[in-house]
Amino acid sequence: MARIAGIATKKNQKGEITHVTIDVKKHRDTITPMLEQLGVIKESSFEEEWERGGMTKEELKNSLLKTVDELWRK
DSSP states (O other): OOOOOEEEEEEEETEEEEEEEETTSSSHHHHHHHHHHTEEEEEEEOHHHHHTTTTOOOHHHHHHHHHHHHHHHH
């Protein structure tokens, strides 16, 4: 098997590969989807909210106007 930078394997006494170590920095694009599928990488609440779309433009506008009004009254 060819050696690939950033990937190391361990074999048992029979010569079968039992463990693989992967440098995620070098192979991030390839390995991240698999890690997400396995549940190793879980999205934060911010990422989940971002995926759902967060606020609409109108909700953001209303929130900003409310905040400015509250600050203006102080």
